[in-house]
Amino acid sequence: MTEAKTGVIRGTDKPGFDRRLLPPMMLGSVLNPINSTIISVALVPIGAALGAPAAQTAWLVSALYLATSLGQPVVGRLIDLYGPRRLFLLSTALVGVAGVVGTLAPNLAVLIVARVLLGFGTCAGYPAAMALVRSEAERTGRDSPGGVLTGLAVANQTVAVVGPLLGGVLIAVGGWRATFALNVPLAVAAVLLGLLRLPRSTGTSRPTPRGRLTTQLDLPGMALFAAMLVALLLFLMNLHLRSWYLLAIAVAAGGAFAARELRAATPFIDLRVLGGNRPLLATYGRALVAYVVAYAFLYGFSQWTEEGFGLTPFHAGLVQIPMFLVAIGVSVVSGRRPGVRGKLLVGAVGQIVACLVMLTLSGRSPLWTLLLVALLFGVPQGLNNLALQNSVYFQADPARTASSAGLLRTFAYLGSMVASSATAASFGRRVDTGGMHHLAWVMLGAGVLYLLLTVFDRTLGRATTPAAQ
Template sequence: MTDQTTAARGDTRKAGFDRRLIPPMMLGSVLNPINSTIIAVALIPIGAAFGAPPSQTAWLVSALYLATALGQPIVGRLIDIFGPRRLFLLSTSLVGVAGIVGTLAPDLGVLIAARVLLGFGTCAGYPAAMALLRSEAERTGQDSPAGVLTTLAVANQTIAVVGPLLGGLLIGLGGWRSTFALNIPLAAVAVTLGALRLPKQPSTGRAARGRPAAQIDLPGMGLFAAMLVSLLLFLMNLHVSTWYLPVITVAAGAGFTVWELRTKTPFIDLRVLGGNVPLLATYARALVAYVVSYAFLYGFTQWTEEGYGLSPFHAGLVQIPMFLVGIAVSVTVGRHSGVFGKLLLGAVGQIAACALMLTLTAGSPLWALVVLAVVFGVPQGSNSLALQNSVYFQADPQRTGSSAGLLRTFAYLGSMIASSATAASFGQRADTAGMHHLAWIMLGAGVLYLLITVFDRSLRRLSATTA
C-alpha cells in the first residue's frame, strides 16, 4: 500500500510543473528590468556627484542595454549546451560583483563598467527561465505553460512599476550608491535559490550530451559581437563621423553569415532560423513593438517634464497607470494560450495610443495624459506576453535558450532605435512639435506591427495548436 501511495505521489509530481522553480526563475528574470528602471531616477544624482553632464551619464543606460543585447543570445546558447543551472549561478554571481563595484566606484568610468557587468550578469535569467519551461514541458508532457509564462510577464511589469519608486526611496535613504548596493542581496538570494532548486543535470536538450565544449562556436560569437556592437554604437550616435560603424556591421554580418552556414555547430543555426519564418516574424514584431514602447517610456516622459511642465516625480506618476493596466491586461489575456488575439490587441492599442499622442499639446488637461497612459497599458501588457509565448512555441526546442535571448536582443535593438528617434525628434528641447514628430514615427512602427501580425498566417495555426 505504501509503495502504491509513493508511486502515486511520484506520478503526481511528474504530472505538473515543478513550482519550486518559479522563485529563482522570477528573480532571475527581473534582475534586468529592475536595473533598467532604477537608474532612471539615479542619473541626476550621479551626474551631480561626478560633475558629468547628461550626455555622459546616458552611457549608464546604454551600457546595460548594449551588454544585454550582446550577451542574451550568447548566454542563451551556452544554456542550451550546458543547461540553465551553471549559467544562472555564474551570471547572478556576476550581478553581485557588479553591485560591489558600483557601490564603491570612484568615478563615472568605473560606474559604467559596473553597468556593463550588470548587463552581462542579468543575461541568464530570462533564457534560463524559458529553457526550464521547455525541460519541464518535456518531463510532464504538458506543452502549454500559459500560467507560468503569464507569471513571468507580470513579474517583469510589476518591477517596472516598483523600480523608479524603489530607486527614489533608496536614494533618499542612502544616496545613489544604494541603487547599486541593492544588487548584492538580490544576487545572494538568486544564487541561493538557484543552488537549492535548479536541477543539477542539464535537461534542456540533446545538445547537452556528448562533448559540450566542442559545440561552443567562438568565431561565430565573436563575429556576432562585432556586428551587434558596431550597429548599436552607430544607432546611439547617428552622425556622419561614425560612417565606419555601419561598414563594420555589414562586413561582420557577412562574415558571420558565411561562417555560420559552414560550421558544424553554429552559434545561431541560420539554416534552421532562416527556414523558421514565423520565428523571424516574431523577432521583427518585437523590434517594432519596442520602438513604440521605449519611445513612449523615455520620449513622452521627457516631454511631460520639459514641454508640459511636470516635475520629475509627477512625470513618473503619470506613467504608473500604463504599468498597472499592463499588469491587468497580462493577467486577463494570459488565461488564454493563443497568441494571435493578444498580438492583434497590442497592435490596435499601439495605433490608438500614438493617435492620441498627436492630439496632445502643452495646454491639454492633465487627465488627457493619464488617459494616454491607460491606453498605452493595453499593448504594454498584451505584446510582451504574446511575443514571449510566440518564441516558446515557435523556437527549435533544442535552442530555446538562444532563441529567447535573441528575442531580448531584438527588443533592445528597438530601444536603441527609439533612443535615436527621440534624440532626432527633440533636438535641444523636448517641445510639443518634437513630441508630435516622435508620435508619427511611433505610429508608423505601430502600423508596421499590425501588418506583420495580420498577414502572418502561421499565427492562426499556432493559436489553434496551443488552445
C-alpha cells in the same frame, strides 16, 4: 504528502510542473527589466550630478542593452547545452558585483561600466526560465501550464512598470546611487534560490571536454556577431554622415557572420534552421519594432515628464502607475486565452492610439492627460510581451529553447537601442516638448510597422498557447 511537494496535479496520473522552480525563475527573469526601467527616472538626477547631458546619459541605457544583446544568445546556447544552474549562479553573482561598482562610481564612465556588467549579469535569467519550462514539459509529458508562461510575463510586466516608481522612491530616500545598490540584495537572493532550487543538469548535451569548448561555442561566430552589434550601436548613437564607416563595418561584419554560420558545424545561431522558420523570424521582427515603441516611451516620456513637464522623479514614477495596473490586468486576463494573433493586433492598435495622444501633450497639459497616456500604453505593454514570449515558445526548436528565447531578447534590445538613439537625437542637450513630439512620430511609425507585420502574418493562427492551469 501534499500536491505541491509531489508535483502531481489532482485528477491526473501525470506529474505537474515543479512549483519549487518558480521563485528562482521569476526573480532571475526580472533582474533585467528592473534594471532596464529603474534607470528611466534616474537619468535626469545622474546627469545633473555628473554634469552630463541627455545625449551622454543615453549611454547608460544602451550599454546595458548592448551587453545583454551580445550575452543572451551566448548564455542561452550554453544553457541549452549544459543546463541553467551554473550559468544562472555565475550571472546573478555578477549582478551583485555590478551593483557595488555602480553604487561607488565616481563618474559617468564607471557608471557605464557598471551597466555593462549588469547587462552580462542579467543574461541568464530569462533563457534559464524558458529552458526550465521546456524541460518540465518534457519531464511531465505535457505542455507546461499556460499559467507558468503567463506568470513569467506578469512578473516581467510588474517589475518593468513598477521600476520607475521604485526608482523614484529610492532616489527620494537615498539618491540615484540607491538604484544601483538595490542589485546587491537582489543578487544575493537570486544566488541562494538558485543553489537551493535549480536542478543540477537539464541540458541537451553530454558534458564536452574542455578542449572542444571552442568548437561547441563557435567563438568566431560570436566575435563577428559582437562586432556587428557594437558597430551598429555606435552608428545609431551618433547619427551623422561622417559616421558612415560604422554602418559599413556593421554590414561587413553581418555578412561575414552569416557566411560563417552557414558553414559552421555547430553554429552560434543556426541560420539554416532559423531561415527556414519564417514564423519565428516574423516574431523577432515584431519584437524589434514593439520595443522601439515601448522603450522610447519608457525613457523619452519619463525624461520629458521631469524636465519638460516639471515633475520630480518620484512623481514621474507615480504617473506610470496606470500603465502598471492595466498591464498586469491585461496579462492575467489574456493569458487564460489561447492564440496570439488577437493579442498582437490589439497591442498594435493600442500602441498607435497611445502615440497619437502623446502628440497632443504639451508642458501646459493637465496632469490627467499624462495619466491617460500611461493607461493607454498599459494595454500593449500587457499584450505584446506575453504574445511574443508565447510565440517563441511554440515556434522555436525545442532543443534551442533557451537560445531562441535569448535571441528574442536580443531583437528586443536592438529595438531598445533604436529607441535610445531616437531619444538622444530627439532631445539632444535639452528635453523639451518639441523633442517629445519628434520622438512620438518615430514611435508612431514603428507602431504602424508592427501592425502591418501582424496583419500580413498568416502563420499566427497556428501559434496557440495552452490554457492556464
